[in-house]
Amino acid sequence: MKKKAILGILFLLPITIVLILLFTKHNYTPLPVIKNNVAELVNYKSYEEKDTIQFDEKITVLGFLGASVKERGFNILTLNQKIYKRFSGFKHFQLVMLVLPGQDEEIKSLKQQISRFADELKYWNFVIVEKEELERIFYGLESPLQLDENLSSEYVYVIDKDKNLRGRFDDRSKVELREGGVAPYMLYGYNTAMVSELSGKMTDDIRILFEEYRGKSKSKGSDKRREKDLKK
8 A cells, every 4th residue: 555655646746746837827026127227329230230229129138349359259159158049039139249440350250150159140239339339328327347448348238128227136146145244235247257147147037037028918918808808
């Protein structure tokens, strides 16, 4: 009888877990808004593309390459592998890298390297801007992180469809929370030099953001159906 009971539990337990996961509504904490209404790009197009690039109505990963396109090649390739390849199939998703003029050959070379690991570069946008425009966009984020002497940074930022900067108010690790003694600190940008941060924190945060908008979309669809039912 004991053997039969154990076998029955081993058989039914996985099925029960699967059913719970299927029928339980997924709860999550929305990704915090760090800065509302960040500065928008005005009349700028992606390099070698015809479309005007803007943050509005897009989930944007924003980076600043400045005059260091070649020097940031490793960071871009890492970002491509860990973030772009995961999310490039989603609607309204884009990567925008701001670059200072005079680096056409460097951009071409970098895009060729990216193309070796990505099926298409449709959502990879290198945007050539003047120094003043790059600084205007960066300082509009109100980030404590800094640009280097080439107006470049290894950090990238996540901007939502409503042009809000997203991040974390408390970025303490589980170890820091468990041991205590460390005051809460914020996460404004994600370090592209750290593979673990891209594949861990940034991947999780972008998934949460997509889930948030998916939930809003379903809610709007339900509201429209209710309106039709009421009219009928």
